[in-house]
Amino acid sequence: MKIVYIITQATWGGAQAHLYSLIKAQVMRGNAVALVYGVEGRLSASVAKEFQDVQVVRVASLVHPIAPLSDLKAIYTLRKLVKNWQPDIIHLHSSKAGMIGIVGDGSLSAHIAKQIAATPQIRWLGFKSNPYKYMRHAKVVLSTSKSDAFGLTMVEAALLGAIPFAPRIGGISQTAARVNGLVYASDAELLAVLTRLFSDGKFYQETKAKIAAVDFSDYEQRQFIQRIQQVYKGVMER
Template sequence: MKKNLLFVIDSLNCAGAEKSLVTLLSLLDYSKYTVDLMLFGHGGELEELVPKEVNILKPLKYTEFAALSMKQAITYSVSHINFKMFSSRMKYSLGIRKKKFSNPQKARIFWQSVSNVIENNPKAYDIAISYAQGIPTFYVADKVEARKKYAWVNTSFRLEGQEKLFQKKIYDQYDKIVAVSESAREILLETFPYYSNKINVIFDINNPDSIYKMASIGDSYEDQYKGMRILTIGRLAKGKGYDIALEACKKLKERGLKFKWYALGKGPLKKEIEEYIKVNDLSEHFILLGVKSNPYPYIKNADLYVQTSRFEGFGLAIAEARMLNIPVVTTRFDAVYNQMVDGKNGLVVDMSSDAVCDGILKMISDHELRDSVIEYLHSEKKGNVEEIDKVYQLIG
């Protein structure tokens, strides 16, 4: 008899955890499992890549309500003579206006504000998996009936005070927690040392065959530029270090390097980044490409991949660049040495614009280093589809 599985994630926008989940789903044996997938945000670029065997559940009622304009929300509430969802929405909106909050704080405030109007999942599952920390984790803990519950942690984050107390009550409801790297596990244990026997490590799964295939199809750079192409992939958010990237870009320009630096991603810092580009006259050097459902032709046709993250659970885009034999320059975030060998498959530098600038110049100008890095990349083991065996051991 097939096991019933539920996966829950925020959305399937083009980002690391989302790509990892799609890859995992593409490798599952559907003769053994029936799979439901719940999203808090629909319409993401990767939804078209979800295997046909996966049942994407309808949006939650509150998710649809939250997408309404304020006028539409009031009309809906009046016509249904029910202001509970409107009240919860306003409570959350007002709750996050007071000051700047971290992502864990925003997730807690959201759940404390709206969980009372989010319906329980009507189905009982053998296994329910939250594939991202925060709201998916809260939902599986509080709104899903399952024989076993597993929580994926795909970033490095530390909690203290109110956040630690709140999330302990959540994670106490899980049978297992999965960290996507050894460093992510170690950092999680700094917050929750009593979970040492509860945390497994399963790396984000990379399937080189699918990446090679997708890198050969679809769109790539549309300009006719023939010079050095630098690429960065990541959400336009503080954690990805775009301020470091922009400052490094400015310094590269000042030092006379001929290049274009492209960024794939979207996020809350878009306007701020665009303003920096305008003020510093970098429109010909730092180009925002938005989000692409297939980023692999862009990676394949880049000369250098640069990651300026402050933290990563694993660093999936780096792994993808390595699989396509593109030299990497990356900042020294916690999980970086899970896959980087400094001086061999790229350069690991300090988390500063000067260090990133110097690393890029070194990788470009030192031809002997660059050639040796490319040779090493070609000889590296590609992908880690064998990680699916750890998933099978977990879900049975």
């Protein structure tokens, strides 16, 4: 089976971690794999280094924001690549790629770091390749994402004993709710719930108890891989 994975940003986050696992699983199955991306980063570097047989191709015009000229260039380039490779499966991993065929190093990182520099109670850690040791000691893992199709961080937080707290957007709010985490719809609600979590011991313990009762078996990596494999199989049998 020949599979092409397309993602706009080959940096690192939930989508990239998921895609890395998919690529690894397909390589182990002996399938031919290619990764096409727009912005390079940890994902593209890791795949290129660890999987020598995977074709890793950057399409510079494949950018995240809507940009008509760049989008047309990306469509043209992707059409040529697909025509040359003739893949059995094209798997798209972002809303932008689909149209075309803990706080880390986000776009506001420098601004936020400057804003909190004079606040000794806040430690700015920036991007961490292994955030889990920090999450394990946290009471709450708060997401401030503007968009997130799944929200892997919310599952990881719950598994590590922290309370997942997500904005009411996309799939991340659904994921937080499924693991009995919390969801906020506004800055005012965010502050109100955080204040209650840290001041109301009963509310905090009750929320923790609900999370501890969750069955996480559906979130095991092998389950995800198996479900996706079934989708691939169904496509191939058409």
